[in-house]
Amino acid sequence: MYKKSFTLIELLVVIAIIGILAGVIIVSMTSATNSANDARRKVDLGQIVKSIAILNTLTGTLPSDVYPCTLGGGTTPCTNLQTELQSREIMKIFPSDPVTKEYYEIDVVGGSYYLTAILSDGTKYIFNSKENKYQSSSPIMADWGYRKAIEITNNSGQELSDFQIMFDVTYDTDMQTDFDDVRFLNDSVSLPYWIETKTDEVSGRFWVKIPSIPITGKTIYMYYGNAGATSESNLSNVFISQISGNVLALSMDEGMGTTTIDRSGSGRVITFNNSPTWKSSSFCNKGTCLQFNNSYLSLSSSPFIQSTAISYSFWFNATSTNGYFMGQSVSGGQGSGGVYINSYPYFAWTPTTPNLDRTWSANTANISTDNWHHIIYSVSFTGSSSCKIYVDGVEKTTTLSDSVSNGAPSTKFNVSGSNIGSRVINGTNYYFNGMLDEINIFNRALTSAEALDLYNNHAYNSLNYTGITLTRKKVSVEPTYSFFSEENN
Numbered sequence: 001m002y003k004k005s006f007t008l009i010e011l012l013v014v015i016a017i018i019g020i021l022a023g024v025i026i027v028s029m030t031s032a033t034n035s036a037n038d039a040r041r042k043v044d045l046g047q048i049v050k051s052i053a054i055l056n057t058l059t060g061t062l063p064s065d066v067y068p069c070t071l072g073g074g075t076t077p078c079t080n081l082q083t084e085l086q087s088r089e090i091m092k093i094f095p096s097d098p099v100t101k102e103y104y105e106i107d108v109v110g111g112s113y114y115l116t117a118i119l120s121d122g123t124k125y126i127f128n129s130k131e132n133k134y135q136s137s138s139p140i141m142a143d144w145g146y147r148k149a150i151e152i153t154n155n156s157g158q159e160l161s162d163f164q165i166m167f168d169v170t171y172d173t174d175m176q177t178d179f180d181d182v183r184f185l186n187d188s189v190s191l192p193y194w195i196e197t198k199t200d201e202v203s204g205r206f207w208v209k210i211p212s213i214p215i216t217g218k219t220i221y222m223y224y225g226n227a228g229a230t231s232e233s234n235l236s237n238v239f240i241s242q243i244s245g246n247v248l249a250l251s252m253d254e255g256m257g258t259t260t261i262d263r264s265g266s267g268r269v270i271t272f273n274n275s276p277t278w279k280s281s282s283f284c285n286k287g288t289c290l291q292f293n294n295s296y297l298s299l300s301s302s303p304f305i306q307s308t309a310i311s312y313s314f315w316f317n318a319t320s321t322n323g324y325f326m327g328q329s330v331s332g333g334q335g336s337g338g339v340y341i342n343s344y345p346y347f348a349w350t351p352t353t354p355n356l357d358r359t360w361s362a363n364t365a366n367i368s369t370d371n372w373h374h375i376i377y378s379v380s381f382t383g384s385s386s387c388k389i390y391v392d393g394v395e396k397t398t399t400l401s402d403s404v405s406n407g408a409p410s411t412k413f414n415v416s417g418s419n420i421g422s423r424v425i426n427g428t429n430y431y432f433n434g435m436l437d438e439i440n441i442f443n444r445a446l447t448s449a450e451a452l453d454l455y456n457n458h459a460y461n462s463l464n465y466t467g468i469t470l471t472r473k474k475v476s477v478e479p480t481y482s483f484f485s486e487e488n489n
Contacts, residue, residue, distance in 0.1 A: 065080045067109075170203050272295070311379065316375065
């Protein structure tokens with residue numbers, strides 16, 4: 001009697017099934033082992049964090065060391081930190097990675113520390129003491145070889161949202177020479193950025209919009225080291241708005257010297273006369289500003305001679321409610337015009353018809369002395385002309401002094417010269433006394449939305465993006481930042 005044997009095909013099927021089952025078992029065992037190792041790493045970090053918290057309670061700070069360093073030994077050990085923890089019997093034995101046996105790295109910047117473990121999949125698991133939380137490096141940046149942490153200090157005393165910060169980045173040889181591979185991430189989310197200016201292989205100026213910066217500060221990461229990446233710089237994704245038609249832009253943020261830069265791109269030279277003085281940020285609307293006391297700025301060319309429309313936007317703090325903010329020098333009439341206060345705001349000019357001086361005024365505007373106010377004059381010369389005056393973001397009722405048939409400015413009364421802080425009329429200088437800041441002149445009438453935007457936010461003008469005023473979130477004191485050392489991603 002013959003016994004039935006397996007055919008070759010049946011044997012191959014059985015072998016294949018055994019192979020598949022073995023593979024599944026091996027993968028499952030590997031996964032379980034990796035999970036166990038990662039759990040051990042996280043426990044290790046937790047023990048170190050608790051020990052450092054005890055030390056901070058006793059001493060108030062971490063000891064100086066050559067950070068970044070490894071806690072427990074290695075080629076760059078945290079000698080002083082180890083000594084403090086051991087001598088105080090807080091931690092006598094320091095844990096190490098369960099696989100590589102290497103000690104865990106700690107870095108310290110600005111009083112905050114960052115403790116790192118490398119998980120089984122290569123992801124970095126980091127305790128961030130500044131934000132008191134654990135975070136992981138982003139898998140979406142797997143093709144980027146390097147990164148640097150950026151610690152942001154919030155100096156405003158309030159939480160900031162969708163806030164634009166300017167970072168000056170020094171070239172690193174691991175970057176593309178043109179900075180095209182630079183990216184910024186917050187909690188594994190890519191952040192919008194704009195490269196305002198750069199010099200290949202030297203430096204770049206980046207604007208980054210950050211969703212939230214707590215009062216305690218924030219840490220984000222700058223990634224680089226991807227030879228195939230292309231730039232994702234996009235101005236529109238960073239700034240709140242772009243206001244066109246800018247013909248004069250004075251931020252007055254230099255804070256020293258005898259000139260201030262016109263960032264409109266006109267190439268206009270600004271000259272100090274009778275010594276206007278710089279005031280520090282504690283006195284100003286934003287950054288530094290200029291104090292005028294029978295002093296003024298003269299402009300090498302006039303932004304005030306416009307044929308169809310003009311808008312003035314600036315911040316002022318007046319010591320008296322009487323004086324000319326700025327305008328075109330004239331003789332025999334008001335010509336292309338100027339703006340001033342005499343208890344309330346005025347715009348004065350000479351229309352083509354009837355070729356007699358006229359004013360637009362806002363006599364309901366409440367202008368208090370020794371306080372900062374924002375003002376916008378938005379004037380259209382079309383037809384009989386129109387003028388909207390906004391004070392601190394609120395449109396005021398305006399009144400025309402007399403009839404006008406053709407509002408286009410008559411230029412026959414214009415003479416050489418245009419000033420800020422004063423205006424020359426018939427050879428006499430009429431001064432504004434007080435402080436001025438963030439002056440922008442436009443060759444068109446601004447809309448109500450644009451006027452409100454300029455009041456609620458900071459104006460920013462770039463010599464690399466001329467003729468446009470950008471708006472960004474306003475804050476009393478700007479955040480500061482510091483870069484950590486480079487680390488492998």
